Amino acid sequence: MNLRSNLPEGSPRWATRRAQWHALGLTADDLTKPKIAIVNSSSGLAPCFSHLDPIAAAVKESVAAAGGVGFEIRTVAPTDFIMAAGGSGGYVLSSRDLLTNDIEAVVEGAQLDGMVCLASCDKTTPGQLMAAARLDVPTLIITCGYQSCGRLDTGERVDIEDVFLQAGHLKFGGITFDGLCDMSTRAITGPGVCTGMGTANSMHVVAEALGMTLPGTAPVRANSQAMWRAVRASGPAIVEAVLADRRPRTILTPDAFANAVMAVLAISGSINTVKHLQAVAREAGTGVDVYALFERYADTIRPLSAVRPNGEDTIEQFEDAGGALAVLKQLGDSLIGEAATVTGEPMAERVASAVVGDEQIIRPLADPRGGHPTVVVIRGSLAPGSAIVKLSVSEERAPTFDGVARVFNDAPSALAAIEGGVVRPGEVLVLRGLGPVGTPGMGMASQTVFALNGAGLTEHVAVVTDGQLSGLVNKGIVVGEVIPEGALAGPLGVVEDGDRISIDLTTRRADLLVDEAELTRRHERRARHEVPGGRSGWLPVYARSVEPLARGATLRGNDLPVTPV
Known part of the structure; x- marks a missing residue:
C-alpha cells in the first residue's frame, strides 16, 4: 500500500524501526499495514478521562481486526475544574494547544497514517480537531461520553455546574457549607464529561456537525452500549478513511463550519465553541471567519433544544431524542448537505436516515424553543x-x-x-x-x-x-x-x-x-x-x-x- 508510514525497505530508519516494533510484538506483515495513532488523553485527575484506557484498548483491537496497526499515544489532559487552580486559570486553554502539539510531535515524527481521537473534556476535542486540521491525516473523533449525576434528598437533580454556581452563594448565606458539601458529594456518579450543554457536550456535537465522527454518536452516555458500538466500529472506519485518503481538509470546509455554527446556535451551545471553531478553521487554512458566521446565522437559527441549564431538559433526553444528528435534520433546508464526512457520504445522506425521537425536545426550525439567539x-x-x-x-x-x-x-x-x-x-x-x-x-x-x-x-x-x-x-x-x-x-x-x-x-x-x-x-x-x-x-x-x-x-x-x- 502507498502509505507514508511504509519506509524504504533496507534503509536505516526502516531497519531500526523494524527492530523497535518487533520488540513490541509486531510482525513483518504489520510493518506494511495502515498505522493508526489512538490519541488518548487519559488521566487520573478527573472523571472526564478516567474511563479512557479501556476504550483505547478496544479501539486498538478494532483497528487490528480491520487490517491496521494501532499505536496508543498520550497527551496532556486539560480539565477546567482541576487545572484552573494554578496560574490564575491559564493552564486550561493553553493546554489545548499543548495537546495539539503533543499529537503533532508523535504523528508527524513517526509518520503515522491516521488517527482515532478519544474526545472527552472541554479542550480535548478542539485540540484534537486542530491537530487533524494541521496534520491533514485521516482522522476520526470518538466522543467518549458524559457522566451520570445524582439527586438531592428532595429528588432534585444535581450536577457539577450546580455545585459551581452554588459555591458563589456560600458567603452570602444562600447555601450552607454542609449543603454545599452534600451537593458536591452527589453531583457526579460516573465517568465522563459534565452533563449539561457545556463546552464538552457542545464540542462533541460540533465534531459531528463538522463530519468528523461516526454518524449519530454525539452526545452519548459514557460507557453505554451506544458508546461501545461506536468504539468497536472505529477500526473499520479509520482504516477505510486512510485507504480512501479522506483527509480532514477535504471535510473541514467552509460548508462544514457553517453547519457547525448553526448546530451550536440550535443547541444553545457553549460560547467557548466560537474560539475553538475559529482555531480549527485557522489550522485548516480555510480563511473562515467563525465570528462572522455566528453573526450571520444568529438572524435565522433559533434554539431548537433547551438542555440544562438553558432549560429543564436533560442531556439524556436530548440524546434519546436523536442528539446532534436530529438537530442537523431539524435545520432542514438551512443545512448544507453537500458537506463531506469522514465516512464518505455527504452530510445530507447522513441526515436523511436520522430520526427525531421527540420533537418537543428537539424542535423543528419553524417552531423553536426560544425567539432569540443564545450565542450573541x-x-x-x-x-x-x-x-x-x-x-x-x-x-x-x-x-x-x-x-x-x-x-x-x-x-x-x-x-x-x-x-x-x-x-x-x-x-x-x-x-x-x-x-x-x-x-x-x-x-x-x-x-x-x-x-x-x-x-x-x-x-x-x-x-x-x-x-x-x-x-x-x-x-x-x-x-x-x-x-x-x-x-x-x-x-x-x-x-x-x-x-x-x-x-x-x-x-x-x-x-x-x-x-x-x-x-x-x-x-x-x-x-x-x-x-x-x-x-x-x-x-x-x-x-x-x-x-x-x-x-x-x-x-x-x-x-x-x-x-x-
Whole structure:
C-alpha cells in the first residue's frame, strides 16, 4: 500500500524501526499495514478521562481486526475544574494547544497514517480537531461520553455546574457549607464529561456537525452500549478513511463550519465553541471567519433544544431524542448537505436516515424553543474586535444596560469587592487582565459572575470581561471575551472607574461613552509593561506566541506580531 508510514525497505530508519516494533510484538506483515495513532488523553485527575484506557484498548483491537496497526499515544489532559487552580486559570486553554502539539510531535515524527481521537473534556476535542486540521491525516473523533449525576434528598437533580454556581452563594448565606458539601458529594456518579450543554457536550456535537465522527454518536452516555458500538466500529472506519485518503481538509470546509455554527446556535451551545471553531478553521487554512458566521446565522437559527441549564431538559433526553444528528435534520433546508464526512457520504445522506425521537425536545426550525439567539457576538467602541454574550433559551432580561464602570484588573479583587459590598447596583463591573496574553492563557471570570448572583446583583450589575466564562450559562448581562483584551492596545485597557458604558443586546453593541480626545490621552499615558507570567515555564512562552482570540488564540510564528502594551 502507498502509505507514508511504509519506509524504504533496507534503509536505516526502516531497519531500526523494524527492530523497535518487533520488540513490541509486531510482525513483518504489520510493518506494511495502515498505522493508526489512538490519541488518548487519559488521566487520573478527573472523571472526564478516567474511563479512557479501556476504550483505547478496544479501539486498538478494532483497528487490528480491520487490517491496521494501532499505536496508543498520550497527551496532556486539560480539565477546567482541576487545572484552573494554578496560574490564575491559564493552564486550561493553553493546554489545548499543548495537546495539539503533543499529537503533532508523535504523528508527524513517526509518520503515522491516521488517527482515532478519544474526545472527552472541554479542550480535548478542539485540540484534537486542530491537530487533524494541521496534520491533514485521516482522522476520526470518538466522543467518549458524559457522566451520570445524582439527586438531592428532595429528588432534585444535581450536577457539577450546580455545585459551581452554588459555591458563589456560600458567603452570602444562600447555601450552607454542609449543603454545599452534600451537593458536591452527589453531583457526579460516573465517568465522563459534565452533563449539561457545556463546552464538552457542545464540542462533541460540533465534531459531528463538522463530519468528523461516526454518524449519530454525539452526545452519548459514557460507557453505554451506544458508546461501545461506536468504539468497536472505529477500526473499520479509520482504516477505510486512510485507504480512501479522506483527509480532514477535504471535510473541514467552509460548508462544514457553517453547519457547525448553526448546530451550536440550535443547541444553545457553549460560547467557548466560537474560539475553538475559529482555531480549527485557522489550522485548516480555510480563511473562515467563525465570528462572522455566528453573526450571520444568529438572524435565522433559533434554539431548537433547551438542555440544562438553558432549560429543564436533560442531556439524556436530548440524546434519546436523536442528539446532534436530529438537530442537523431539524435545520432542514438551512443545512448544507453537500458537506463531506469522514465516512464518505455527504452530510445530507447522513441526515436523511436520522430520526427525531421527540420533537418537543428537539424542535423543528419553524417552531423553536426560544425567539432569540443564545450565542450573541457583539461589537462596539468597547469591543471593536468583538465580544460574546451567552443567553439562556427561556430567561427574559432587559436588552439594554447603561451604567458606570467599576474596574478590576484581577478576579480576586473583584470577588473581594462584591463580598465587601463595594460593587453597587447600576454599575458595570469591568474585569480585565484575563485574556490569553494577560493571564496568560485566559483566566476564568465565572466565579465573579456567580458571586454577583449570590449577592443578589445579577439583574442590577452588568459584567464586561476579557476572561473566559462558563460554557453553560451566565447570569445577567455578561459581555465576555472582549477583543482586544485588556493586556493589548485597545479600549478595554484604558477604561477607568466612573466611565459610562452602554450595552444593547438588540443592536448587539457594547460602547464606551468617553470622549475620543480623552481616550487618546489615556492611550498615550499608558505605560508599556512586560508580558505577565514570568520569564520561564510554559505560560510565558504561550503569552509570547498566542494569537488574539479573533484568530482562535492559536499559536503563531514571528510573522504575526501581537504587541502587548
